[in-house]
Amino acid sequence: xxxQPVLEVRRVTKHFGAVKALTEVDFLLERGEIHALCGENxxxxxxxxxxxxxxxxxxxxxxLVDGAPVKITSPATAQAFGIGLVHQEIAxxxxxxxxxxxxxxxxxxxxxxxxxxxxxxxxxxxxxxRLAPIDVRRKVAVLTISSQQLVEIxxxxxxxxxxxxxxxxxxxxxxxxxxxLFGIIRDLKAAGISIIYISxxxxxxxxxxxxxxxxxDGRHVVTEKIADVTPDDIVRRMVGREISQLxxxxxxxxxxxxxxxxxxxxxxxxxxIDTVSFDLRxxxxxxxxxxxxxxxxxxxxxxxxxxxxxxxxxxxxxxPQHIANYRDAVDAGIVYLSEDRKGSxxxxxxxxxxxxxxxxxxxxxxxxxxxxxxxEADLARDFVRRLGVRMGGxxxxxxxxxxxxxxxxxxxxxxxxRPQVILMDEPTRGIDVGxxxxxxxxxxELAEAGxxxxxxxxxLPELLxxxxxxxxxxxxxxxxxxxxxxxSEEAVIRLASGVTPTDRTAIGRTENVA
Amino acid sequence: MAVDTMIVSERQAPAWKRIGAMREAxxxxxxxxxxxxxxxxxxxxxxxGNLRAMLMSFSVExxxxxxxxxxxxxxxxxxxxxxxxxxxxxxxGSLFLTGVDPWTASLVGILASSLIGMIxxxxxxxxxxxxxxxxxxxxxxxxxxxxxxxxxxxxxxFTLPASFKAVGQGTFHGVPYVILxxxxxxxxxxxxxxxxxxxxxxxxxGSNEKAALYSGIKTKQVKFWVTVxxxxxAGVAGVIYMSRFGAAxxxxxxxxxxxxxxxxxxxxxxxxxxxxTILGAILGIALLSVVTSSLILLDVSxxxxxxxxxxxxxxxxxxxxxxxxxxxA
Numbered sequence: 001x002x003x004q005p006v007l008e009v010r011r012v013t014k015h016f017g018a019v020k021a022l023t024e025v026d027f028l029l030e031r032g033e034i035h036a037l038c039g040e041n042x043x044x045x046x047x048x049x050x051x052x053x054x055x056x057x058x059x060x061x062x063x064l065v066d067g068a069p070v071k072i073t074s075p076a077t078a079q080a081f082g083i084g085l086v087h088q089e090i091a092x093x094x095x096x097x098x099x100x101x102x103x104x105x106x107x108x109x110x111x112x113x114x115x116x117x118x119x120x121x122x123x124x125x126x127x128x129x130r131l132a133p134i135d136v137r138r139k140v141a142v143l144t145i146s147s148q149q150l151v152e153i154x155x156x157x158x159x160x161x162x163x164x165x166x167x168x169x170x171x172x173x174x175x176x177x178x179x180x181l182f183g184i185i186r187d188l189k190a191a192g193i194s195i196i197y198i199s200x201x202x203x204x205x206x207x208x209x210x211x212x213x214x215x216x217d218g219r220h221v222v223t224e225k226i227a228d229v230t231p232d233d234i235v236r237r238m239v240g241r242e243i244s245q246l247x248x249x250x251x252x253x254x255x256x257x258x259x260x261x262x263x264x265x266x267x268x269x270x271x272x273i274d275t276v277s278f279d280l281r282x283x284x285x286x287x288x289x290x291x292x293x294x295x296x297x298x299x300x301x302x303x304x305x306x307x308x309x310x311x312x313x314x315x316x317x318x319x320p321q322h323i324a325n326y327r328d329a330v331d332a333g334i335v336y337l338s339e340d341r342k343g344s345x346x347x348x349x350x351x352x353x354x355x356x357x358x359x360x361x362x363x364x365x366x367x368x369x370x371x372x373x374x375x376e377a378d379l380a381r382d383f384v385r386r387l388g389v390r391m392g393g394x395x396x397x398x399x400x401x402x403x404x405x406x407x408x409x410x411x412x413x414x415x416x417x418r419p420q421v422i423l424m425d426e427p428t429r430g431i432d433v434g435x436x437x438x439x440x441x442x443x444x445e446l447a448e449a450g451x452x453x454x455x456x457x458x459x460l461p462e463l464l465x466x467x468x469x470x471x472x473x474x475x476x477x478x479x480x481x482x483x484x485x486x487x488s489e490e491a492v493i494r495l496a497s498g499v500t501p502t503d504r505t506a507i508g509r510t511e512n513v514a
Numbered sequence: 515m516a517v518d519t520m521i522v523s524e525r526q527a528p529a530w531k532r533i534g535a536m537r538e539a540x541x542x543x544x545x546x547x548x549x550x551x552x553x554x555x556x557x558x559x560x561x562x563g564n565l566r567a568m569l570m571s572f573s574v575e576x577x578x579x580x581x582x583x584x585x586x587x588x589x590x591x592x593x594x595x596x597x598x599x600x601x602x603x604x605x606x607g608s609l610f611l612t613g614v615d616p617w618t619a620s621l622v623g624i625l626a627s628s629l630i631g632m633i634x635x636x637x638x639x640x641x642x643x644x645x646x647x648x649x650x651x652x653x654x655x656x657x658x659x660x661x662x663x664x665x666x667x668x669x670x671x672f673t674l675p676a677s678f679k680a681v682g683q684g685t686f687h688g689v690p691y692v693i694l695x696x697x698x699x700x701x702x703x704x705x706x707x708x709x710x711x712x713x714x715x716x717x718x719x720g721s722n723e724k725a726a727l728y729s730g731i732k733t734k735q736v737k738f739w740v741t742v743x744x745x746x747x748a749g750v751a752g753v754i755y756m757s758r759f760g761a762a763x764x765x766x767x768x769x770x771x772x773x774x775x776x777x778x779x780x781x782x783x784x785x786x787x788x789x790x791t792i793l794g795a796i797l798g799i800a801l802l803s804v805v806t807s808s809l810i811l812l813d814v815s816x817x818x819x820x821x822x823x824x825x826x827x828x829x830x831x832x833x834x835x836x837x838x839x840x841x842x843a
Contacts (some may be wrong), residue, residue, distance in 0.1 A: 042799075304727070344728050347721040349788050358718055358729045365711040375708065414727075449779035 002368045006068050006194045007052065007163050008085070012061030014047055021047040022218045024061065025039070029163065032065075034185065034195045036205040039215035040238055040460060040493075045198050046088070048215075049165050053085035054078035080258020088168045088198075090148045092155075094141035099124035101140055102155045127154050131180055146173050153181065157188075164188065165196045170204060171293050182208055200291050202231040202499045214238055231499050239460070239489040247437070247465035248444040250484060257282040260318070261452035262334070262421045264303060267312030272298040274477040276312070280421065280452045285443060287467030288456045290496045295476035296456045297339060300423045304329040304336040316420060330359060335414040339425035339456070345410045347397050353380035353394040355409050360416045384410035387442060405430075409418035411442065421452040428462060440466050460489045472496050541781065541797040548804050556811040564807065566690075567797045572750050572803040574758070575694035575774060578795055579748035580703050583795040584713070588740045589720040589787025590645035593632065594652035595748040596770035597660065600763075602627045602752025604660045607669040607762030616678040620753040627749025630656060631742035638741060639734040645741070653771065660764040669762040682758025692754060699747070702791040714739055720787030777802055778825075780830040802826075 013020070019493040022044045027033050041047050050056040052063065054072040062069045065081050072078050078085070087446040092101045131150050140148060153169055167184070170178040185195060185208060199205055205212060206226060213223040214237045221237050240311045261278040267273060272295045280286050289294045301307035305316060305323040308329055314321050323329045329336070338344045346355050357364055357376045364379070366372045380394040387408045391401055406425065414422055427443070428436040435487055443466065447453050457463045463470055470482045472495035480495040494498070553560040578595050585592055605826050606623030610616050630652065637648045652802045681691050707713045718726040719733045756762055779800030783790030805826060 068532045325730075326728055330730055338728065344722070344724040347718060347725055347788070350717055350721050353715070354714070358731075360724075361711050361714065369711050371714055372713045 004031070005029055005064075006066060008064040008067070009048065009052070010062050010064065010492075012048070012051060012063070012506065013059050014044075014056065016049060020218055022051075022058075025215070025218070025220045027213060027220065028213075028223070029194050029196060031194055032189055032192045032206055033210045034189055034197055036209035036212040037196055037198045037215065038205070038212060038234055038238055043238070044218040045215055046167060047218075049085060049167060049196070049361065051084060052078070052163075053165060055085075072432070077160070079159060080199055082160070082162035083165070084156040084159045085165040086153050086156045086164070086167060086169055087502055088171065090145070090152055091222055092140045092148060095123075095139060097137050097139055098128065098134060098143070098151050098154075099136040101151055102127065102136065102158050104155065112256060119314065121369040124154075124158070127157050130157075130184055132177060146177060148175060149173055150181075158182070161193065163194050163196070165198070167198045168200070169197075170199065170201065171291075178204070188199065193203075200497045202234065202497055205234075225299070235493050236491050237401060237497065238493065248400045248441045251468045253424065255283060255448075258283075261313075261316065262303075262454075263313075263315045263318075265313040265315075267299065267302055267314070269298065269302050269307055270310035272294055272476050273302055273309075274475070276476075276478055278471055278478065278481075280454060282450060282452065283447055284468040285447050285453045285455055285466055287463045288454060289460070289463050289470050289492045290473035290479070293459055294473045294496065296473045297425055298476070300336055300425055300454070300456060304334055304423065306336065330417055330419075332401035333418070333420035335359070335419040335422050337410055337422065337424045337427065339429060346401040346406055346413070348406075349397050351395050351397055352384065352389070352391060352401070353377055355398055356380045356412045356416055357382055359411075359413060379416060379460050383415060387412055387415075388438060402435065404439065407435070407439060408442075415446075421454070422446070423454045423456070425456045426458065427455060428457075428459070436462075460492055463492065464489065519634065530716075538782075538791070538794055538797060541794065541801060545797065545801050545804055548801075548808065552804075552808045552811065555657055556808075558811055559808070563813075568803050568807050570690060570801045571691055571807075572618050573690075573692045573790035575770070575777075576696050577699050577751045577754070578748050578770070578774050579777050579795045580699055581744035581819050582705065582774045583781070583783050583790045583792055584707065584716060585740050585744040586775075586778050586783040586785065587644075587707075587720045587787060587790045588716045588725065588737055590638070590737060590741060591654075591775065591785070592634070592645065592741070592744045592748075593771050594630070594656055595741050595744065595774055596767035597653045597656035598627050598630055598745050598748040599752040599755065599770060600660050600765075600767040601630070601656050603756040603762045603766060604764055605668065606661050606753050606756055607671050608663050610671060610674065611669060616674055620678075620756070623753050623756075624746060624749040627752065628742055628746040631745025632738075634745065635738035639738045644752040663819075664762070664764040666764060669761060669766065671760050673754065674757070674760055675753035679757055679760060682754055682756070692758065695754065699750075700792055700796055704804075707792060717788060720789075722788070740819065752809075773802060774799075776827045 005028050007029040009025060011024045011026060012022055013024055015024040025044065025048060025341075027048065037045050047056065051058050052072065054075045054077050056231075057073070064070065070080065070081065072083070075085075085089060096104075102124045103120055121136055128134055128136050131154055133148065134143070134147055134150065140151060143151065149169065149171075150173070153166070156164055169181060173181065182204070185197070189195060198211055208224050211223060211225055212229065212234060214221040214234060216443070224233075260279045260283040261282050264279075265277050267276040276299055278286075288299065290296050298307060302309045302312070303323075305325045305328050314323060316334070321328075321332050321334075323332060323334070326336070347358070353376055357379060360379065361371070364372050364375050380413060383389075384391065384394060384506070389401070389405050389408045389412070393407060398409055401409065411427075422457060424443070428439055440462075443453055443455070455463070456465060457466075464487050468484060470487055470492065472479045472482065472492055474496055480500070482491055482495075530609030549559070558564055578599065582592060582595060602623035605626055606616070606619040607620060609619035614622075633649050634652050637643045638645055681695075684691055686694060707716075714727070715731050715736050718729065718731055719736045723733050755766065777799035778790060778795040779785065779798070780801060781791065782795065783795060802823060805823060806819065809822060814822070
């Protein structure tokens with residue numbers, strides 16, 4: 001390793017409004033190393049990578065390339081410094097061909113005003129062949145997600161970068177594709193390129209990387225040589241936080257009931273979900289944990305008729321249900337609160353009252369198809385009071401509320417139809433701490449009132465603090481179940497990332513089989 | 515934190531109502547200000563004849579504005595309204611000339627307009643095209659139909675019976691029927707938009723189609739019927755124009771759609787869907803009408819008139835956009 005690090009980050013701080021995403025973070029990348037970056041969701045990994053790639057600007061601190069302080073003001077500047085980033089999300093032009101997408105960034109830097117398509121396709125095919133046999137003349141839109149991910153990686157390979165950042169590159173890849181990718185990453189390393197590798201999968205990190213850095217809550221925790229640590233060490237350092245006492249008390253053994261409200265049997269969609277079975281009992285809050293993209297949301301969607309299922313049975317209090325679309329689910333008493341609050345949860349420019357009544361229009365409609373305005377207002381006032389929504393009035397648009405109060409309105413909307421089961425996807429995402437614990441208390445009260453509640457959360461403390469039982473989802477299947485006594489952040493991370501607490505050679509093997 | 519302290523007097527609703535009312539109040543203020551200035555600038559402005567002419571002129575367009583506003587709320591747009599107005603007029607006129615009773619002919623003209631709306635609605639909801647492109651094609655095709663029907667020459671309908679002409683030209687206790695019809699349409703749809711469940715679904719769909727779909731609302735159906743409603747109201751306007759002018763010109767209504775959309779947008783309808791009021795849209799068309807009348811009275815060259823109207827549209831929409839941005843912040 002050369003003495004001069006190719007990239008260095010010194011005391012970088014970044015905040016979004018009041019939320020601190022990074023606090024005085026240091027990070028150092030040596031020439032020709034593969035450096036793993038680990039941390040829970042929200043630990044600040046992606047924020048730091050976006051700063052290095054010029055997508056975000058730090059509030060404080062500096063970035064050095066080859067020992068010289070630089071300002072990376074845009075992705076184009078980052079490319080000029082030889083820094084390439086493969087995003088976790090796919091950002092391709094669906095109507096352009098694979099070749100055109102691959103050379104989008106490179107074309108941007110070329111001087112010739114005309115495109116030479118013949119040469120472009122030949123070059124693209126050469127790069128692509130190293131990864132997978134994908135015809136570069138095909139349109140991106142017709143490719144599968146995993147092929148699109150490969151195009152995203154190939155795109156970065158066409159830039160002659162010295163630093164390549166890969167953000168969960170294998171999340172959507174099959175085992176064979178992942179192995180091909182590892183081969184390429186090792187070739188790149190041999191060619192002197194430095195790589196930052198972000199992943200949750202311990203097996204990959206241990207077979208591929210030279211060093212590992214762990215982030216937690218926006219801070220740098222430790223940087224170690226891979227040879228000096230075990231997967232257990234890393235998991236422990238990723239967690240290393242005490243669970244605060246902010247959560248409402250859980251179900252006591254006396255109140256625990258064996259009555260099943262919702263039972264799901266062998267649910268599959270032939271794509272993202274693989275034979276999922278579980279029971280939701282009366283009065284409990286059941287957590288669905290797992291990595292982002294593991295299939296948690298898809299399971300919830302399949303239960304509620306928002307996603308077509310290829311097989312599986314859903315029964316409510318022992319009665320089998322035929323749920324073909326979301327309306328059926330609502331009529332049966334199952335409601336779903338989307339993680340994408342603004343996209344598919346609330347109507348931001350309509351009033352609070354109008355939002356709360358949307359699922360309940362039928363009962364509010366009187367003679368001649370006219371809406372009973374007084375009943376609507378009463379309904380809204382009732383829920384606003386019960387949920388403690390802070391607002392100017394029920395006629396105010398939802399956009400006038402804070403995130404936490406918007407979420408309460410979204411919950412009120414679901415409660416207005418008197419559901420038996422509520423599925424909540426990331427119920428407190430983007431909500432401040434105070435409103436968060438109000439929502440947690442609300443959920444507990446609802447559970448005690450006999451409503452079955454399933455919570456999907458990427459925040460481990462929330463999952464552990466709130467839920468009576470946690471199912472961990474991995475690659476579309478239930479990887480394990482943890483009851484209150486077995487629950488710990490380590491246990492969830494182990495199940496979610498497929499690490500068993502035994503020695504690490506065994507881990508590598510199980511991962512390859514999976 | 516007790517639950518009681520978290521509720522900040524929920525009866526304090528007017529804050530938002532005041533903002534909502536402000537747009538309409540602002541428009542009324544602008545119209546009044548313009549009226550006062552004009553009454554000094556031109557002795558002809560504040561005469562009964564001119565005021566009545568202005569009201570008449572925007573009454574029929576106002577009916578089309580109502581349909582357009584509802585369509586904008588659902589997130590659509592209809593560029594074909596000008597052509598459809600003309601089509602209803604020309605079709606009813608041609609039928610009348612072949613000997614059909616004018617009332618029946620008018621009904622056929624209106625139903626044909628609804629049919630055009632259904633065809634456009636089909637392309638939007640079933641085929642999956644967007645409203646803009648569908649209605650752009652509709653605009654050109656329907657205009658072509660008008661020319662085909664008339665072979666390009668205006669139809670002279672001076673033989674229309676007096677009872678039919680009365681709709682467009684007559685008065686009831688001194689108030690023109692046209693204005694009465696307009697007021698009735700406005701009041702009906704203003705009421706429905708505020709109170710009817712079916713029209714509430716229009717707001718849900720336009721505000722956030724995905725959330726509406728997730729709430730079990732059949733958003734495609736909603737979009738289809740609103741498209742039909744807009745065309746139908748354009749057809750109604752078309753036959754009223756026929757009665758008023760006693761003629762049917764195949765080039766009538768060229769460019770009308772822009773005026774209509776401008777009025778709705780000045781009145782607060784959002785091109786992104788989800789918001790808009792009938793009252794606002796009517797004030798929008800009133801403003802455009804006062805401006806047009808003023809420009810004529812002030813002897814401003816026709817060549818300048820469109821430019822000035824365009825600038826007013828741009829100013830109105832910019833101000834609205836800036837106000838909204840501040841509100842959101």
